[in-house]
Amino acid sequence: MHNILSGKRLVAFDLDGTLIDSVPDLAAGLQAALAELGLPRPDDVQVADWVGNGAAKLVERGLAWALGESPSPELQEAGLAAFMRHYGAAPFARTVLHEGVAATLTALEERGFRLALITNKPERFIAPILGHFGLLEHFALCIGGDSLAEKKPSPLPLLYVANALGVEPRACVMVGDSRHDIQAGQAAGFATVALPYGYNHGEPIEASRPDACIDSLAALLD
CATH class of the missing domain: 3.40.50.1000 (HAD superfamily/HAD-like)
Known part of the structure; x- marks a missing residue:
């Protein structure tokens, strides 16, 4: 050993x-959540750099990237709920x-x-x-x-x-x-x-x- x-x-x-x-599934979940909110979608490489601090921080980073500024508490809550739903539907597809x-x-x-x-x-x-x-x-x-x-x-x-x-x-x-x-x-x-x-x-x-x-x-x- x-x-x-x-x-x-x-x-x-x-x-x-x-x-x-x-990352492929985390990215898919985040991309779907942002699209649901009418925001641009990051690619998998970008999402990989945002992983590591839990779901809420991942969503916050994605929203900040899409908006160019920190998200409001209301948008953060909506984004996290959407991410949890989309990611939870297929957490090991890829x-x-x-x-x-x-x-x-x-x-x-x-x-x-x-x-x-x-x-x-x-x-x-x-x-x-x-x-x-x-x-x-x-x-x-x-x-x-x-x-x-x-x-x-x-x-x-x-x-x-x-x-x-x-x-x-x-x-x-x-x-x-x-x-x-x-x-x-x-x-x-x-x-x-x-x-x-x-x-x-x-x-x-x-x-x-x-x-x-x-x-x-x-x-x-x-």
Whole structure:
């Protein structure tokens, strides 16, 4: 195994950009929501740079881009409702698993690790997406962006998971693709592992100073 796992008992994973490439479906949902409001539609590349802080922030960024200014609270509310409806109708139509995800999760479980999912995606979408890919059974606990009072980069979700599963933070690892994952892990006292292929607002993930940077999840087993 990767030496970052030495002495560790729990591995927490981000979802979007870490386990799955979900931008095609997130973009489709946002594009449909903006079109419903009579606004221009961004392309998938633009949407990829807006992913990472939850649905509300994604919609806010999309509206600000379309309007050229911050949206009103009323328009933000309407946009979010439209996005949740459109995205919720097809949250995995074009989403794909990143290479090696299923095999890595299975191998970590077989080696005695507890696994958790900590995402900023709304909780209602977690089980359908994980179930679609046959991954739900791997996770002892799943936390969404609206499950608790705070979401990443706050350490609260990570500390909640560690406490709920009875594991000291120093025995936990946070694996993610964005600075929000790394900042949350650092603040919680978790070891941090970064993946360079996800969504990090166009910034190199190395700039967040993770404890380790790996090219694929399978590298956790090397």
